[in-house]
Amino acid sequence: MEDKLFSYGTVDNEIIKLLNDAIGANNVSRDDEKLETYSHDEVPSSTYDRPYKAEVLVFPESTEHVSSIIKIASTKHIPVTPRGAGTGLSGGALPAYGGIVMSFEKMNKILELDKDNLTITVEPGVVTAEISRLAAANNLLYAGDPCSGDASFIGGNIAENAGGNKVIKYGATSAQILALEVVLADGSVTWFGGKRRKDVTGLDFVHLLSGSEGILAVVTKAVLKLLPLPRYSVDILAAFKDVESAIAFVPRIITEASMVPASIEFLDRKAMKLAEDYLHTKVPAGEAGAALIIQLEDNEQEQIEKQYETIGKLSQEHGAYEVYIADTRSTKDRIWQARKSVPEAVSFFYSRYTKEDFVVPTNRVPDLLKLMRDTCGGHSLEWVAYGHVGDGNMHCTVFGPETDDWHDVLVQVQHEMYPKILELGGTLSGEHGIGFKRKSYMKYFLDKEQIELIKRVKLAFDPLNILNPGKLIDWE
Numbered sequence: 001m002e003d004k005l006f007s008y009g010t011v012d013n014e015i016i017k018l019l020n021d022a023i024g025a026n027n028v029s030r031d032d033e034k035l036e037t038y039s040h041d042e043v044p045s046s047t048y049d050r051p052y053k054a055e056v057l058v059f060p061e062s063t064e065h066v067s068s069i070i071k072i073a074s075t076k077h078i079p080v081t082p083r084g085a086g087t088g089l090s091g092g093a094l095p096a097y098g099g100i101v102m103s104f105e106k107m108n109k110i111l112e113l114d115k116d117n118l119t120i121t122v123e124p125g126v127v128t129a130e131i132s133r134l135a136a137a138n139n140l141l142y143a144g145d146p147c148s149g150d151a152s153f154i155g156g157n158i159a160e161n162a163g164g165n166k167v168i169k170y171g172a173t174s175a176q177i178l179a180l181e182v183v184l185a186d187g188s189v190t191w192f193g194g195k196r197r198k199d200v201t202g203l204d205f206v207h208l209l210s211g212s213e214g215i216l217a218v219v220t221k222a223v224l225k226l227l228p229l230p231r232y233s234v235d236i237l238a239a240f241k242d243v244e245s246a247i248a249f250v251p252r253i254i255t256e257a258s259m260v261p262a263s264i265e266f267l268d269r270k271a272m273k274l275a276e277d278y279l280h281t282k283v284p285a286g287e288a289g290a291a292l293i294i295q296l297e298d299n300e301q302e303q304i305e306k307q308y309e310t311i312g313k314l315s316q317e318h319g320a321y322e323v324y325i326a327d328t329r330s331t332k333d334r335i336w337q338a339r340k341s342v343p344e345a346v347s348f349f350y351s352r353y354t355k356e357d358f359v360v361p362t363n364r365v366p367d368l369l370k371l372m373r374d375t376c377g378g379h380s381l382e383w384v385a386y387g388h389v390g391d392g393n394m395h396c397t398v399f400g401p402e403t404d405d406w407h408d409v410l411v412q413v414q415h416e417m418y419p420k421i422l423e424l425g426g427t428l429s430g431e432h433g434i435g436f437k438r439k440s441y442m443k444y445f446l447d448k449e450q451i452e453l454i455k456r457v458k459l460a461f462d463p464l465n466i467l468n469p470g471k472l473i474d475w476e
């Protein structure tokens, strides 16, 4: 049964003709260079056992196009890998079994901004930051804020349930979705959800689909939630002499100041050094042992001033030796540019690394960092920690040694770490997804029953296994 699920047809001239007739030859490409470019995301290819390459690229312009492509794929048993902007961090857009890669770059329209219902309806190829910009121009907030927001597509954010910098206050992408138009694995089209803040009619497919990595259905439209735009926001950068005091301060922000900031981000010393080297500039608090970025929002100027004074004072009582308040566009940009440049700096300066996406209960973050220190120390490996500490979601990145077996060493380190992450009450990925990169490690975190259930859900949606096969679960 499993062999049959993975024995696919090849994309021959007959299939190309069917695709050309269905969506126009200008929306179909077999150009070799393009096939190569569209066959991976931001996970370094060296992470995988061999290169994986699409046989054909399609660029649908409408839901009807997507439906026609999937009907062809289903009749001919050809795998379809949906693709956003290629900013993914788990190999979700990798065509694991060749076949069709479906890029959403031509489905890039914002279809409606509905001020009465506080919703925005978009196609999957809209760049996330454009949604935020249009909302802000109308005094509204789209609260999804992944670090890759200037480049990533909303479709990819939905597929991965992208998190980012504002999850502590507003939730991840799934919390922003009210409805999805989807094409199912047989090419039929349906809507899940609607412009409604409540809905218990049937099962909650909207939230099952969000984060399902394109293995269940293909999203062709999304209705997203908007909120009033807070009038004032301030970013605080608190410099601590060491990681321990910075981390210890995080829960105090909520319990002692009784505030839920929009962001609480963490950078260790190495992360700040990476940002400085990459940006060729001094980062505020760049010499600190660790720093926190705390973003506060309010509608009243007086209130926001009170808030940052409270947090500033409290952070100093808890060991911050310097506190920067950024309340202008340029000072805020300076802080966030430093934070957001860390992952870019990692990929720029290193080719041998594994970027992890652990989440632990927030009070176990110190144990997580100790685990990293012990494990990496045991292998004499360098590492860096940055990320969404307010969510317990840390992007600990381990750098490979300068030896030929660097890949095996990193895999060994992962096998050592993962069971211990589970013991901390943690999990494998908070926002980057499982995709191709992490699927063989799912067994450490989910029991057999859950893995079997995922397989059954997958086959209920996609009995022929044509939608993004080879992701999320290991069928071997």
Ligand code: MLT
Binding pocket: 089, 147, 148, 164, 340, 343, 344, 355, 387, 388, 395
């Ligand atoms: C981030 O928080 O910077 C993003 O998740 C991206 C990354 O870690 O590469």
Ligand code: ZN
Binding pocket: 147, 164, 387, 388, 395, 431
């Ligand atoms: Zn992140």
